[in-house]
Amino acid sequence: MTRKVRFSDKATVHHIPAVPPLSHSPPSPASSGSLPTPPNLPYTLPGSTPYPFVLPPKPAAPLRHQPQLHAALAGPQPNILYDCSYSPSHLSILNRHISPRFASESATYPPTTSMTISSPSLPWTLRVTPRHGVISVSDVLYAIYDGLRSGIYPQDFESMTRDNQKRVRKAYENRYRRMRSSTAALEKANGVKRVDFLMGHTVFMGLAPTRNPTHWVLITSK
Structure with a gap:
């Protein structure tokens, strides 16, 4: 029996209003005074040396232009x-902890008003915009959900390898078969x-940063 794949020529994007972002308190200033005494660490130089130890290398300072993601997105x-295949409206049930x-909290710190998300599995880029103010966690999750709910064009499917076409078709069939009649x-x-x-890897595993502070990569798994 020949299997058929259907396509939608319309994509509908839904948004929900964002709630004012969570406030962030600035870090407290470093205390003044004399330099602290180095700890007695067991790091030794090879061979003969007048120094009892050497300190481990200082970690590189984080990029100041790279925003920090909310813990729910990192x-x-x-x-x-x-x-990602289900509406974010189910989050309150799954995340009672x-x-x-x-x-409603800000998706990044410092807050931002512009975000784009890509995935190695997708030939499209998802754009996140705030309904009001700055981008919230909800804005990001709904942008992912709404973007992934969009239909595709036949050429999107036909441009894939045959093996990937089979995987996409299987994911499509599994998706509608697991729903209510x-x-x-x-x-x-x-x-x-x-x-x-x-291809079935729809469990949200957060976002990864890129060199562009407003662009992030979607991480998913089975």
């Missing part, structure tokens, strides 16, 4: 459980979506 181990207000038929009729290009 890969590869974000502190939330989330499957953290405050339900986390979704009342919605499975509709999902099947809507055809392959961008989320199927993840």
Whole structure:
């Protein structure tokens, strides 16, 4: 029996309003005074040396232009459980171990108003924009979900290798078959979506930074 893959020629993007971001307190200034005495560490120089120890190399200072991600978004181990194929509205049920207000907190520190997200598995870039103020955790998660719910064009599918086409088709079939009977038929009729290009790797594992402080890479797994 020949399998058919359906495609949607329309993509609908949904947004939710963002709640004012979480405030961040500036770090306290370093205390003044004399330099601390180095600890007696067991690091020795090879051969004869007048020094009892040497200090380990000083760690490189972090890039000042690179924002810090919220713990719910920082890969590869974000502190939330989330499957990108489901709406973020289910987050409060799966993540009772953290405050339900986390979704309204700022996605980065310092806050930002512009973000783009890419994935090695996707030929598209997802754009994140705030509904109000700065980008929140919720804005990021809904941008990922809405972006992955968009339909694809036949040429997107046809440009892949045959092996990857099989994996995408399998992900598409598994996605609509696991749904309730009342919605499975509709999902099947809507055809392959961008989320199927993840080939079943839909568990959110956070975002990874790039050289561009406003661009991040989506990390997913099975």
